[in-house]
Amino acid sequence: MYNLEDINIINTKNIYYNLSVSRLIEEIIRRNEGILVDNGAININTGKYTGRSPKDKFIVDEPEVHNEIWWENNEAISIENFEKLYNRVTAYLQNRDLFIFDGFVGADPSYRLPIRLINEYAYQNLFGHQLFIRPTDEELKTHKAEFTIITVPGFNTIPGLDGVNSEAFIVISFTKKIIIIGSTQYAGEIKKSVFSVMNYLMVKHGIMPMHCSANVGKDKDTALFFGLSGTGKTTLSADSERFLIGDDEHGWSDNGIFNFEGGCYAKCINLSKEKEPQIWNAIKFGTILENVVYDDNTRKLDYSSKAITENTRAAYPIDYIPGAVLSGIGGHPKTIVFLTADAFGVLPPISRLSKEQAMYYFISGYTSKLAGTERGITIPEATFSACFAAPFLPLHPMVYAKLLGEKIDKYNSKVYLINTGWSGGPYGIGKRIDLAYTRSMVSAALRGDLNNVKYIKDPVFNLSIPKSCPNVPYEILNPINTWKDKEAYNLQAKNLARKFFENINSYNIIPEEIKNAGPKA
Numbered sequence: 001m002y003n004l005e006d007i008n009i010i011n012t013k014n015i016y017y018n019l020s021v022s023r024l025i026e027e028i029i030r031r032n033e034g035i036l037v038d039n040g041a042i043n044i045n046t047g048k049y050t051g052r053s054p055k056d057k058f059i060v061d062e063p064e065v066h067n068e069i070w071w072e073n074n075e076a077i078s079i080e081n082f083e084k085l086y087n088r089v090t091a092y093l094q095n096r097d098l099f100i101f102d103g104f105v106g107a108d109p110s111y112r113l114p115i116r117l118i119n120e121y122a123y124q125n126l127f128g129h130q131l132f133i134r135p136t137d138e139e140l141k142t143h144k145a146e147f148t149i150i151t152v153p154g155f156n157t158i159p160g161l162d163g164v165n166s167e168a169f170i171v172i173s174f175t176k177k178i179i180i181i182g183s184t185q186y187a188g189e190i191k192k193s194v195f196s197v198m199n200y201l202m203v204k205h206g207i208m209p210m211h212c213s214a215n216v217g218k219d220k221d222t223a224l225f226f227g228l229s230g231t232g233k234t235t236l237s238a239d240s241e242r243f244l245i246g247d248d249e250h251g252w253s254d255n256g257i258f259n260f261e262g263g264c265y266a267k268c269i270n271l272s273k274e275k276e277p278q279i280w281n282a283i284k285f286g287t288i289l290e291n292v293v294y295d296d297n298t299r300k301l302d303y304s305s306k307a308i309t310e311n312t313r314a315a316y317p318i319d320y321i322p323g324a325v326l327s328g329i330g331g332h333p334k335t336i337v338f339l340t341a342d343a344f345g346v347l348p349p350i351s352r353l354s355k356e357q358a359m360y361y362f363i364s365g366y367t368s369k370l371a372g373t374e375r376g377i378t379i380p381e382a383t384f385s386a387c388f389a390a391p392f393l394p395l396h397p398m399v400y401a402k403l404l405g406e407k408i409d410k411y412n413s414k415v416y417l418i419n420t421g422w423s424g425g426p427y428g429i430g431k432r433i434d435l436a437y438t439r440s441m442v443s444a445a446l447r448g449d450l451n452n453v454k455y456i457k458d459p460v461f462n463l464s465i466p467k468s469c470p471n472v473p474y475e476i477l478n479p480i481n482t483w484k485d486k487e488a489y490n491l492q493a494k495n496l497a498r499k500f501f502e503n504i505n506s507y508n509i510i511p512e513e514i515k516n517a518g519p520k521a
Helices: 021-030 079-092 122-131 137-142 188-205 233-237 277-282 355-364 397-411 435-447 486-504
Strands: 015-017 042-044 057-060 075-077 098-105 113-119 147-152 169-173 178-182 208-216 222-227 243-246 249-253 256-259 263-267 288-290 313-317 333-340 350-353 366-369 381-384 414-419 455-457 464-466
Touching: 021 042, 021 122, 042 122, 057 079, 075 079, 079 147, 079 169, 079 178, 098 122, 113 122, 113 188, 122 188, 122 263, 122 288, 122 313, 147 188, 169 188, 178 188, 188 208, 188 249, 188 397, 208 233, 208 397, 222 233, 222 256, 233 263, 233 333, 233 435, 243 249, 243 256, 263 277, 277 313, 333 355, 333 366, 333 435, 350 355, 350 435, 355 397, 355 414, 355 486, 381 486, 414 435
Parallel strands: 015 098, 042 288, 057 075, 057 169, 113 147, 147 178, 222 333, 333 414
Antiparallel strands: 098 113, 169 178, 208 222, 208 243, 208 249, 249 256, 263 313, 288 313, 350 414, 350 464, 366 381, 455 464
């Protein structure tokens, strides 16, 4: 039934196949992998690794893919080292219990990828069950995996022997169609390695793979939200007036938008019932929490605590969100929103983008890192992640930007850049733009309220700023108006523009018309 011998996994102990949520939770507790907290969720401490480990991610340098991969962004591992490591992993799995989940990635049946997840830990199998698309009983009878993901958190590498950088590893072989992940319990590695695979495979079909959330309105108008961690992507797409298609990974085909996943993976640091009620209510029985601090006696959660990590997470199936689009499919997007949290306080709260500007800011993938969020950061730092997804891009950013431009042209999508960061000064002087104002700007963009208003051109960033927006004070729309010291604003704006200029010029093969659409350095 399992055909594990085909991938050199032999002499196992018990095989637990596509267990129910309740059975998996029983196994998690029985094996001391996690604890139940007061709202019914299961809470896991992932140990040393509380987030992704990008320097430990590899693509096998195989002849079939060598000339396609964006090697400046991806670390190679030789076929020989991969095979040695893989053989050690399969030897490690002998005489161990294994948890298997067979399911799918991609809600559109025309393009979905059948996958198999093989786990040493029940917790990671539950994660896959909740995050990927669960098969029906009939689909399970004929399921044949086209990609296999194997996780071995308890396995210890020998970096010198195995050809890796540390004890952790995430290795993708596109020709063997296998992913191996070891020495890390952090479940996000499973999700994002599969996303990396989709970012390679979907392009072959002319599909735009996207690191974005998507929702749809009552009038069937689909919207996309791109943004790096901390910009508000999950919060702003979880709108009680709209219906969630998915919170993180999607494809855009000639049929429309489709979710890659069957669940959500939300950050829950400082989570509150008032500001994010949908996420708050989704944390219940069947939800997996990672590294959330709790009271050992009452089992009450403390979402405000960063004692373990700021990257606390909640994983739950999408049907835990009221009104979610369970098909995972939507129409062509009417509106696309790029989110950034500009800690320098100089980007407009909202601006409209041309197709070329959309491609420029998409390739840039800008946001800010704040002082204290990472070791060594004492002042805000500009950070750029190509296509809002650099760690997960096997191919050059221009491949994805070209697809985006073609889709915008073909389906006449409107694109906006929304700054959820600071106004009136940089972080430490200004203040974060009020969430209520941001929501009003998003709503105005989605309703089409900004289609016919007057715009002014930002002289530094080359952006079109609306002169008015419903339910937003007009004086905050142009960021220079919120600064007391106009010279300080101009200096800060030019400094950030120069960072954009340096970043875009770090890439080769970016056409001049796209470069010219960006800030004036």
